[in-house]
Amino acid sequence: MTLRIGEIEYANIQPFFDKLDRPQLVAEGFQLTTDVPSRINQKLAGGSVDLAGISSFSYAQHAEDYSILPDLSVSSKGEVRSLYLFSKVPIDQLNEKGVALTASSATTVHLLKIILLSFYELNVQYHTMKPNLDEMLLTHDAALLIGDDAIRAARTANNLYMYDLGELWYQHTGLPMSYAVFAVRNEVLSTHENELEKIYQALVNSKQLSESNQYQDLSKRFTLKQGGTFDFWQSYFQNLWYHFNEENKRGLLYYYKLAYEYGFLSKSIHSISVWSKVHS
Structure with a gap:
């Protein structure tokens, strides 16, 4: 058994998936499941997928069980337009x-x-x-x-x-907001380290290829799929932040602080666990 991957079906997260070599991943035993954010959240929490792009709020609900993959998120610093x-x-x-x-x-x-x-x-x-x-x-x-x-x-x-x-x-x-992060169930970190590194690098490569292409392929696909103009879709993708750095972390922790104060989270989140076993 290798890793089961949850994929949110929305456009905003597609730079991580658009350039994946899906036939090769499937041939190597990886399984990809696509659904809306709420159901992908549930599948990761229930253990029917091992790694997924999930709602940032869902990470906070399961912070003791998950680690976040570094430098991958769907974020914005200002308008997000979706x-x-x-x-x-x-x-x-x-x-x-x-x-x-x-x-x-x-x-x-x-x-x-x-x-x-x-x-x-x-x-x-x-x-x-x-x-x-x-x-x-x-x-x-x-x-x-x-x-x-x-x-x-x-x-x-x-x-x-x-x-x-x-x-x-x-x-x-004055802070960015991270709407989705990539989380992995902690029990996978030691049992499937090689597979985790492989899929992580594939997600990073897809992000980098999409960016270097100026999101042209994605923009063409979504213009045909959902309407709108090519220029809208290209500027939409270019406007989003697809990394996760210290500034993203500060913004997300402040969001969690307010969510806890208003009773939306049952526990306070003071830190975010980021997976660090990434080999070059």
Whole structure:
């Protein structure tokens, strides 16, 4: 048995997967499973995958069981353009109003709650719904969409206020926000070290090849797959941060601090365990 890899199906994490030699990995026994963030989170927590790109919030919930792979994340320093609060009224008028939430990502749901509580001092009523903007806004004053759902909705969201959560976070903290990280279950570190190093290097190589190509191949693929323009997709990928350094860590730890203070996390997170057994 070799490693089972969880792959989030959203565009924003695809630079790590687009240039993988999938037939070769499968031939060597690696298994790749694709799903939305919430279900990939569950699969890693349940042990049905060994390594995955997961919501940053999910890492905090299982910090004692996971280690993060170095220099891999989906982050932004400012706008992210795929995490939007769509609102019928200005954000500071949402107090005591209803907000519909997507169920797709714990990180972004709690980021929105932190932003509204900590930065705007708003109390709102939340309800989780399927990610359909029109249906969400039939019964709510605002709606949160993420990932590809948010990108599609933003194209036709006329007469609505749109708030980019990455931009709001950066405006109020001056810190980057990491939405997804790559985590590995700790029991794999010693039992599958060679396989872990191989898949880690494959993810790094895919990221580097995508970047050196200026994300052209990815941009063409998503223009055909989801619409929009090539220029939009290229600038979208170029705007994201795909590393995980000390500044990312500071931003994520501050997010965890606020999440704990507001009761979204049951335990305080003071450090992030990063896997270090990487050979050149």
